[in-house]
Amino acid sequence: MTDPNGLAPLQQFALNDRLANYGDGVFTTMSVKDGKVALLNRHIARLVNDGAALGLSVAENAVRQVIQSALKQRQDGVLKLLIGAGQGGRGYARPEQSALTVAVSWHEIPAFYQQWQQQGIHLGSVGVNLARQPLLAGLKHANRLEQVLIKRALANSPYDDAIVTDENSTVIEASAANLFWLKEGHWYTAGLEHAGVNGVMRQFILAQSVPVQEVAMSLSEVADADAMFLSNALMQVVPVQRLTIGAASRELAVAPVLSLWDTLKPLYAGEYGAA
Known part of the structure; x- marks a missing residue:
């Protein structure tokens, strides 16, 4: 159903994006300090395992590549990573072929x-x-x-x-x-x-x-x-x-x-x- 070797960057949701329409995807929110991610391997394993539970083939190496790229932009803060099931039709059923998408965003750790x-x-x-x-x-x-x-x-x-x-x-x-x-x-x-x-x-x-x-x-x-x-x-x-x-x-x-x-x-x- 999906390409296990990569994650297509998602900058803007399409009208038929399954992540935006149905919440069809997984995410994790990471604490980053001095360019290193707290509980990194647990975050990656969670994305892979939770994706599999939803029928999404999330590749560990692809997730690592996305995080590596994000860490070039910023060394401290909160890194959020969303993985979606891609685009689909009007209904709930996924199309037979769909490419997983990934959205990355940076945020501040809540001051309180x-x-x-x-x-x-x-x-x-x-x-x-x-x-x-x-x-x-x-x-x-x-x-x-x-x-x-x-x-x-x-x-x-x-x-x-x-x-x-x-x-x-x-x-x-x-x-x-x-x-x-x-x-x-x-x-x-x-x-x-x-x-x-x-x-x-x-x-x-x-x-x-x-x-x-x-x-x-x-x-x-x-x-x-x-x-x-x-x-x-x-x-x-x-x-x-x-x-x-x-x-x-x-x-x-x-x-x-x-x-x-x-x-x-x-x-x-x-x-x-x-x-």
Whole structure:
């Protein structure tokens, strides 16, 4: 269906572009410092694996070439890479022959992330749930309408971010980050069999020696956690300083999160790479 040896540059969406029309594609957002990409190999593997889950043949060497070219333009910031299924007809079905496209853009790292990392955030709930769809669960696909609705609700709330559940009230993640919590001396994170995004920072944390159990817990079960943090490729690790669920609001311990991040920092630094 697609050319596995290259990615056609995309500067402007055609009217029948499948990425623009249906979110038919995958993407990743990378933190770049001094010309090196944090968690580089995990980002590339995610694009290849998630593309394959959607039936897109994304070649690792082609992705590396795109990143290499982008790093010639800029050495620091946020590098976003979108891979789309190319152009198609009016309907949902892809044409038998289509060339994958790639769009690259540079952005600034949100300035408030550093403050969040140091001081923690106020996490609440906004009442927008994720649908359960095992075929898409874990994927960083380009259809993000659920997250758009969550961000809209969050903008009208007093919270810095939101704890998001699926339609069965099972805790999944935050608005654009994975969620970890400490309860009775054990670290947990949500299993992503039915919904959510398997972030590269989440993958990194789970690959380390720190024991973290993937579970299905309800919002009420997570509400009495002792500590909690958000993670993604840009914010890295952000502690939750206050948690509000319904009418109940309380302070959470930040020290366990900072201690865990101190342990992980040297390992994280070792995963910067040049494409």
